[in-house]
Amino acid sequence: MAPKVSPLLLYAFLFLSLFFSQISSSPSAFDFINQLQGSKKGDRVKGLYNLKKYLKTFGYINDLSYNSSSWDADYFSDQLESAIRTYQTRRHLNSTGILDADTVRQMTKPRCGVADIINGRPGGPSEVVPNYRFYPGEPKWPNQKSQLTFGFAPGTPAKFFIPVYTALRDWHNVGHFSFQRTQYEHADLKFSLARGDHGDGVPFDGPGGNYAHAFSPTIGICHFDADENWVDHDPSPHSLDIRSVAIHEIGHLLGLDHSEVPGAVMWSEFEYGQKRRDLTPDDINGIRALYHF
CATH class of the missing domain: 3.40.390.10 (Collagenase (Catalytic Domain))
Structure with a gap:
C-alpha cells in the first residue's frame, strides 16, 4: 500500500519544482546568440545586428555606423566574418569565421564587461607578450604609490x-x-x-x-x-x-x-x-x- 502524501507537502514540492525550473531556464542577455548558430558569410539572418553590437561592445568591431533597420543590419558581412575569426583566435577556437557551436557556446557565457580589444588594439606596447595583456599606453599607478x-x-x-x-x-x-x-x-x-x-x-x-x-x-x-x-x-x-x-x-x-x-x-x-x-x-x-x- 502506497504511503499517503500530505497535500501541503505535495504543493510545496510542486512549488519548488516550478521555482527551480524557472531558475534553470531564466533568460540570459546573450541567449540570442544561440539562434544564430551556423550562420556564415553571405547569410542574412534576423538577429545578426545584435551579434555585431555584442562584438563591437567587446572591441572586435570598430565601426557600426548603421542601425537595426538598415538593409545590411542582419547581413553576414566580411566585417562580421573578420570579427568572428579574431574572436575565435583569441579564444583558441578553430578560426573559421563561421558561427559554429563551439563559438556560440563560448560567446553565451557570462563575462567581464571590459572589452577584449581597446581602440582597435589588443594591448599596449607589450603586445608581443603572448598571453597577458596591458591597456594601450600601459596606464598604471605611480611607482611611489605602492x-x-x-x-x-x-x-x-x-x-x-x-x-x-x-x-x-x-x-x-x-x-x-x-x-x-x-x-x-x-x-x-x-x-x-x-x-x-x-x-x-x-x-x-x-x-x-x-x-x-x-x-x-x-x-x-x-x-x-x-x-x-x-x-x-x-x-x-x-x-x-x-x-x-x-x-x-x-x-x-x-x-x-x-x-x-x-x-x-x-x-x-x-x-x-x-x-x-x-x-x-x-x-x-x-x-x-x-x-x-
Whole structure:
C-alpha cells in the first residue's frame, strides 16, 4: 500500500519544482546568440545586428555606423566574418569565421564587461607578450604609490567585504602593493553595485551577461551588477562567486587587460557555479612585468 502524501507537502514540492525550473531556464542577455548558430558569410539572418553590437561592445568591431533597420543590419558581412575569426583566435577556437557551436557556446557565457580589444588594439606596447595583456599606453599607478586605499559605497552588502579583502590580499602577496580601507569618497579603489545604465558608459544587461567591470589606473572604479546572484561561499550553478570575480576586476584596477590564457584569473569569461580564485603564473608575470619588480 502506497504511503499517503500530505497535500501541503505535495504543493510545496510542486512549488519548488516550478521555482527551480524557472531558475534553470531564466533568460540570459546573450541567449540570442544561440539562434544564430551556423550562420556564415553571405547569410542574412534576423538577429545578426545584435551579434555585431555584442562584438563591437567587446572591441572586435570598430565601426557600426548603421542601425537595426538598415538593409545590411542582419547581413553576414566580411566585417562580421573578420570579427568572428579574431574572436575565435583569441579564444583558441578553430578560426573559421563561421558561427559554429563551439563559438556560440563560448560567446553565451557570462563575462567581464571590459572589452577584449581597446581602440582597435589588443594591448599596449607589450603586445608581443603572448598571453597577458596591458591597456594601450600601459596606464598604471605611480611607482611611489605602492599603498592603495579602497572603500565600499554606502549600501554595499556586507557579504562583499571579506571576498574583496581576500582578493586584494592575493594581489598583495604577489606584488608590491599594500591595501588599506578608507571612506569610499576618498578611496583609490572604489567598489559598488549598480544595475542597468548607471552612467559610466558601460551599462549592465541583467543576469547572465556582463556581470562586472572595472577601469584601468588611475580611475579606480569597480562595479558589480546588482541583478546577479552573488554569493560569498560555494557558488551554486545559478550564482556567481564574489571572490573569483573580485580578483579579476582588481587585476583591471591595477592595470592588467584580459589574458589569452583560459585558466588565468584575467581570462574574460566566467561561468555560474565556477571558482577561479588562484592567480596563475600568467597573472603574476603580467603584474610584475607591468610594474617592473
